[in-house]
Amino acid sequence: MNAEKISAVCQAMIDYYSGDPKRIQHFVKVHAFAKLIAEKENLSENEVFVIEIAALVHDIGIKNAEIKYHSSMGKYQEKEGPSEAKKLLETLNIDAQIIDRVCYLVGHHHTYKAIDGIDYQILVEADFLVNIYEDSLPKSSAASILFKIFKTRTGIRLLKTMYALENV
Template sequence: MEKLKTGLLINAMIEYYQNDKKRINHFLKVYGFAKAIGENENIPSDMQFILQTAAVVHDIGIKISEEKYNSSAGEYQQVEGPPIAKVMLEKLGYDETVTGRVCFLIAHHHTYKNIEGIDYQILVEADFLVNIFEDNMDADKIKRIKEKIFITETGKRYLDLLYL
């Protein structure tokens, strides 16, 4: 059932971002890295499901942030995203525990201090793995990100293999 829900959620997000190839490809890449890191780090299955769900919807607030503030800044995404995600997840039948944690992760995924939980940590790492490529970051910046942000062995290995 959980896998089926993830597929339905991906469908809903592709419809939500209709014709926005950049945003659709972004969340699918973050989802892929989050799934792989979580599995390789052997996190509990319930947390893996939350992580994968959050990875799909983590940037759901961008669309309204761009409309409302003419900006995709993380601070706006963190405010605008959770209410939209909550409605989408409830419509798809996600339970309150999953929805609550996913909304928390959306509301904090651009906050890198006091990361609470391995699901949060992996979401941040997966997002950075994609953003580094999409933003064409230089090696010095990538090294600083690795030192300050990355904790998981899998995330660090992916970062090294991809960029360093």
């Protein structure tokens, strides 16, 4: 049942970002890393479900942010994302409690000082794994992000392996 809902959310997001392969590629990659981290960290099925949905919709606010503010800055994504995520998820009959947590995560995924749960931590780590690559950040930036942001055993291992930071 959860797998079908995840597939439905993924397809809905692909439809939402029709014509924007960069955004589609981004959320698909963030989803893959978030799912991997959540599973390797032995989270419950429900926790993995929340993380997967949040990873798929985490940047849903970009479209409206670019229209309203002519910017995709994180603060605008956080402002515009929750209402769009709620609308999309309600059309897919996702449970209201899950929608509430996902909307919270969407509305905070660029705020790193108040990470209040493992789902939030994993979403941030997965997003960074993809953003470091997509933004072509130097190895020194990856190392700095590792120390400032990453907490999960799996996320740390992935970042260290991807950017050859084994001795850091």
